[in-house]
Every structure is written in C-alpha cells, then in structure tokens.
Amino acid sequence: MEERIKRVYIPMTETGFYILYCLQKEMHGYNIVQKVLSMTANEIKISPGTMYGSLSKMEKDGLINFLREEEKRKTYIITDLGLEILNLEIKRIERLYKNSKGVNIDG
Amino acid sequence: MAKKKKIEFHLFTIADFEKEEICLRENHKKGWKFIKFYYPGIYVFEKCEPEDVIYKLDFNDEGRKNKQEYIQMFNDCGWEYLFDVNGWSYFKKSASLEFEDEGIFSDMESKLEMMQRVVKKRVLPLGIVFILILLPQLFIQYVEVISNEKADSTFHMLMLTFYLTMFLLYVIMFANFGIKFYRFKSRQEK
Numbered sequence: 305m306e307e308r309i310k311r312v313y314i315p316m317t318e319t320g321f322y323i324l325y326c327l328q329k330e331m332h333g334y335n336i337v338q339k340v341l342s343m344t345a346n347e348i349k350i351s352p353g354t355m356y357g358s359l360s361k362m363e364k365d366g367l368i369n370f371l372r373e374e375e376k377r378k379t380y381i382i383t384d385l386g387l388e389i390l391n392l393e394i395k396r397i398e399r400l401y402k403n404s405k406g407v408n409i410d411g
Numbered sequence: 412m413a414k415k416k417k418i419e420f421h422l423f424t425i426a427d428f429e430k431e432e433i434c435l436r437e438n439h440k441k442g443w444k445f446i447k448f449y450y451p452g453i454y455v456f457e458k459c460e461p462e463d464v465i466y467k468l469d470f471n472d473e474g475r476k477n478k479q480e481y482i483q484m485f486n487d488c489g490w491e492y493l494f495d496v497n498g499w500s501y502f503k504k505s506a507s508l509e510f511e512d513e514g515i516f517s518d519m520e521s522k523l524e525m526m527q528r529v530v531k532k533r534v535l536p537l538g539i540v541f542i543l544i545l546l547p548q549l550f551i552q553y554v555e556v557i558s559n560e561k562a563d564s565t566f567h568m569l570m571l572t573f574y575l576t577m578f579l580l581y582v583i584m585f586a587n588f589g590i591k592f593y594r595f596k597s598r599q600e601k
Contacts (some may be wrong), residue, residue, distance in 0.1 A: 317520045317521075318518070319517060319518050319520075319521065320520075333484045333487070334484065334487035334488070337487070337488065348517075349513070349517060350517050351488065351513055351514065351515050351516055351517040352484045352485040352487070352488040352490060352515055353467070353469045353471075353485075353514075353515030353516045353521065353522075353525065354515070354516050354517045354518060354521035354522075355484060355488075356469075356471060356473075356474055356484050356485075357471060357521050357524055357525060358521060360471070360473040360474075373480065375483075376479045376480050376482075376483040377480065377483055377484075377487075378477075378480050
C-alpha cells in the first residue's frame with residue numbers, strides 16, 4: 305500500500321473513521337450522517353462541509369467508490385484499499401483501548 | 412413595493428472568511444439579509460425580519476463541479492445555498508435549527524483541509540505570479556531605469572513604480588494571509 309495513503313489516513317480522525325466504517329455498506333452522505341448519529345447516541349453529528357470534503361478526498365485517494373446517483377445524492381461503497389486502511393485503524397484503536405484499560409496486549 | 416436595500420463595502424481577504432461570516436450574521440440580526448455580492452467587495456443587503464441566521468462559507472471546487480449533489484448534501488443538513496462568489500460557496504441556516512453552532516465543519520481537521528484547498532487554489536497561483544512575473548519585471552525595470560539616461564527612462568520609471576507597488580501589495584497580502592493561516596492553524600490544533 306502507498307506510504308502516502310497510510311501517512312494521511314492513519315491515525316484517522318473520528319469523523320473519518322465513522323464515514324469509512326459506515327461505507328462498508330453502500331450509502332450516501334446524509335445516510336451516513338444519520339447512521340453515525342444513531343451509532344453515537346446523537347453525540348457525533350457530521351456537518352455537510354466535513355462530509356462532502358471527506359467523501360471527495362476518500363474517493364480521490366481510492367478508499368471509496370462512487371456507485372450511482374439518485375435524486376441528487378451520490379451513493380458510495382468502500383474499496384479493498386479502504387477496507388485495508390479501516391482494519392489497520394481498528395487494530396490501532398483496539399490496542400489503544402486495551403492499553404487504556406491496563407490490559408497487556410501480549411498477556 | 413420593492414424592499415429597502417443597503418450596500419456595504421468590505422474587503423475580506425482569503426483568510427477573513429470567519430470575519431465575513433460574523434458580519435453577515437450580525438447584519439441579519441439587525442434585519443438585513445445578504446442577497447448579492449459584487450467583486451471586489453460590494454455586499455448588498457435587503458430589509459427583512461431581524462433573525463439570528465448563521466452564514467457559513469465553504470471553498471470546495473469539487474462541490475462546485477458537482478453542484479446539484481453538493482447543494483443537496485447541505486440541504487439535507489438544513490443549510491440553504493445562496494450562491495458562489497469567486498470560488499466560495501455561501502450557505503445559511505437559522506440559528507434556532509443549528510444546535511451548538513458548529514457550522515458546516517464538525518471537526519477542525521476538515522476545516523483546516525478547506526483552508527489548504529484555498530492555499531492550493533488561490534495563494535499558490537498568486538505566489539507563482541509573484542515569482543515568475545513580478546520579481547523579474549521588478550528587476551528588469553530597475554535595470555532599465557539605471558542604465559537609461561534619456562527620454563526612455565520616464566517610461567521605465569513608471570513601470571518600475573507600478574511593479575514596486577504591486578510587489579508591496581503582494582508582500583502585504585501574503586504576510587496577512589500567512590499570519591492569519593498560522594494563527595488559525597494553531598488555534599485549531601489546541
């Protein structure tokens with residue numbers, strides 16, 4: 305995998321993570337906003353400037369693919385590269401979490 | 412009967428978009444809604460009911476290339492699109508609908524990315540003009556002035572003055588942007 309992609313996306317912003325995570329299923333931007341709201345008990349509300357900017361960037365970098373446009377909304381899905389990045393990030397978060405709870409990952 | 416209108420003149424530079432957002436919001440609170448912009452800094456307002464309306468600017472070329480979808484995304488989130496000006500897209504939303512006043516960016520990283528797009532599309536090209544055109548011309552005109560004694564030198568003196576002025580303006584503009592961008596960056600990174 306390109307080193308540049310790794311450098312840009314790992315570690316990921318919280319917003320970026322949720323967007324990429326949600327796009328494991330095909331969705332459009334506003335779907336993602338609603339899904340993340342429900343996943344985080346209304347604590348994380350992704351704003352449109354952030355959402356649009358992130359989706360364009362991820363598409364350009366090959367992390368997500370454009371599928372189709374319906375009623376002026378573009379639907380995206382995660383790519384293999386995106387999945388690779390997502391899994392790397394999840395591993396990193398798991399390690400962080402375990403260490404925060406004082407659990408030795410090799411234990 | 413046509414609604415009352417007023418004009419304000421502001422020179423908001425590239426890094427002043429937050430000041431501009433505040434200015435537009437304050438005006439609407441006083442009963443003046445923003446309806447038109449004329450380059451380089453003419454803002455036209457129309458009388459309306461005083462209301463707390465949040466105005467936000469986005470800089471996104473991809474968005475303007477895919478306007479329908481871009482505007483729809485903002486509409487879905489409750490933002491109304493006004494128009495584009497010089498690459499910037501204007502949006503507004505009633506403050507009563509926008510809790511916590513986040514605006515169109517929900518994290519600092521994406522707001523910073525927006526400013527980086529501005530650097531790439533606006534500041535960099537100006538920098539190139541500065542280096543490839545302005546500086547050489549400045550040098551050329553200066554050489555012409557000191558090497559010509561006769562009638563020619565008036566023309567070159569004028570040219571030199573012109574380029575010198577442009578040079579100073581550019582330097583001031585870059586310095587201004589640079590300072591504001593740096594301050595903005597360090598504020599967001601806290």
